[in-house]
Amino acid sequence: MTEGNLNTVRPEPVEGLRQAQPERTRGTLYGVSLGPGDPGLITRRAWALLERADTVWTYPVRSLRKESYVLDIALRAGLTPPARHQSLLFPMTHDVEKLARHWLKAAETVRDLLATGQDVLFLVEGDASTYASFCYLARVLRELDSAAQIDIVPGVTSFNAACARLQMPLSEQDDTIAIVPAAYGIAAVEKMLDDFDTLVLMKVKPLLDDLIDLLARRGLLAHSRFIEKAGSPEERIVHDVAALKGSKVNYLSLLLVKNPERERGEMIRGCRKKTTVELEEETQK
Ligand SMILES: C[S@@+](CC[C@H](N)C(=O)[O-])C[C@H]1O[C@@H](n2cnc3c(N)ncnc32)[C@H](O)[C@@H]1O
16 A cells, blocks of 8 residues: 555645634543552553653542552552652542542642643552542543543453452352442441352441451351452451451452352343244245
């Protein structure tokens, strides 16, 4: 194929109808997933973006005094932050107004950076579409600017990495899986035990003791595992979950629970039976 074949002929714009060009093209916001802690789980696509020196890195912190967990993943990977990089405050609070204020402030900061024409990377721990502050940031940015360009680089979630570290399948054959923030409470979690073969319990910190009591009552302690800061140098794996009773755990921790005794309903297997008409049509072909 010659080069000419690749060129598209564009009509000359009619003077006066020429569209007003923006003075500077706005940048794109990238939600860049870095996986839950092991730099080896950063995808090639994320890596290519993170190597670019012409971007601005942003990353969430829960308090201005705290280090950023996700920035540490990038630094441990041997990556160098670009000249401009800054934290965005996403506080841990249930105060809806306070949260909305901080999401707005973060989105305004990103909007102003994008207006300078630079691409902005928002570094995400785990996967950017899974319980991530990136979801709020992207939503509020779209509210501020419906034309904002947003791109998401998917990544490894904490629970996928946890299953690998624990050598525990997330699902086999016809297993059902529920991924639930434990904050729904013990009654809700107990109900789910009847419907799901695997429960991934996220954000377990405030309810851990109650969850341990539930697992003991349901005879599931032997089928449960705890993991904290999966993939990071501070990773902690606990097989004897009952031993955690009364102890303080990190926010970045989860429980994987299998329910091998779950009663399953009837399942439809194999192919649908063909009707007589369909069989006749087949023989006529
Ligand atoms: C705001 S969510 C972030 C989820 C993350 N985007 C993901 O893809 O897994 C935070 C919760 O995810 C789980 N989590 C995140 N990172 C983890 C890690 N490295 N080890 C264990 N659990 C983790 C914990 O349950 C934590 O409370």
